[in-house]
Amino acid sequence: MQQYRERIETTLSQQQDAVLGRDLASAxxxxxxxxxxxxxxxxxxxxxxxxxxREALAADLSARLGAALDREVRVEIRQQIRPHEAQGNLPNLAGVRNIIxxxxxxxxxxxxxxxxxLALxxxxxxxxxxxxDADIYGPSLGLMVGVAPGTHPESDDGKYFKPIPAQGLQTMSMAYLIDETTPMVWRGPMVSGALQQLLTQTRWDDLDYLFIDMxxxxxxxxxxxxxxxxxTGSVIVTTPQDIALLDARKGIEMFRKVGIPVLGIVENMSTHICSNCGHEEHIFGAGxxxxxxxxxxxxxxGSLPLSLQIREQTDSGRPTAAADPGGAPAQAYLEIARRIAGRIASRNETAGPMPNISVEND
Incomplete structure (x- = not known):
């Protein structure tokens, strides 16, 4: 097969991967x-x-490579999510490859x-x-993913919690450990300790990505x-509003000072489209x-709209990415999530080998 490899690489060098931002050969x-x-x-x-x-990409590449080689070609696409190299050489968290x-x-x-x-x-x-959910004072994760009030995580050994499964995700929140009406009247060190316990005493099961809602x-x-x-890296959420942008700058500077890469900015509530007339306007500013x-x-x-539907779906425990996966807002979340994964993949290219995680055809 060596006689084909050069032509294959030449063809792949002409195929840009929009997620990684470069051609498949150099990637x-x-x-x-x-x-x-x-x-x-x-x-x-x-x-x-x-x-x-993968199916659409494999079909397209099979046709391209078949024409280049003048032979029938079958392309198989696999995925391998590599672990990150943490700031300060901190050891990886058990069961988690990348933390966002x-x-x-x-x-x-x-x-x-x-x-x-984004997680969905x-x-x-x-x-x-x-x-x-790292918001110890005001945890909201359970409500957003439809976990019934009073649900508590199980523990097999009395040391580690099992994450609560919801919407295809593994979730953990302080809301699962206390009554929903109980206020957390804690000083800073207690909050920090609680965060560490939630993170390290949850038995995360083979996660590619763990999102931390700060x-x-x-x-x-x-x-x-x-x-x-x-x-692995941070994502900053802001609105176009000047006061929000001012605080977003502080967040970026903070992550830079502590050595955590900023993977990018998500502009939320970017535009509002009137449900009656369809007029679009930038309520909080533009750009x-x-x-x-x-x-x-x-x-x-990416930019996300100010949408009544997004608010209603999230409040009902069926967030937009799950409730309406074919809709425009859900597609916007998917594109942003894939860009985040691409940034992480590019950063992790020099990471050491790990067992292959493949997505095979059925």
């Missing part, structure tokens, strides 16, 4: 070339979840809604995903996260997320 996607059942089998391995697009902190400088920008929908979108793309601000929880938790991304040499991962 090192070509894993194996062999003859099978009278045709050439080409195996490609991608570093991001691709279960939802979703943060905002201020409250009220839709960070929690964005987090859960990532799972839809074929990843194993978990969500940790509380707003740059306080104790954020410092604990940067010093004790092996974070703010793009300006911050340019200023801090990062990426605007």
């Amino acid at each position: 090192g996607a070509l894993t194996e070339v062999r003859e099978e059942d009278g045709r050439v089998l080409v195996v490609l391995t991608l570093g991001y979840p691709c279960a939802d697009i 902190a979703v943060a905002s400088g201020k409250g009220g920008v839709g960070k929690s809604t964005t987090t859960i929908n 979108a990532m799972a839809r793309a074929g990843a194993r995903v978990g969500v940790l 509380p707003p601000g740059t306080g104790d929880v954020q410092l604990t996260l940067s010093q004790k938790v092996p974070v 703010g997320g793009e300006r911050i991304a340019v200023q801090y040499d990062t990426e605007l991962l």
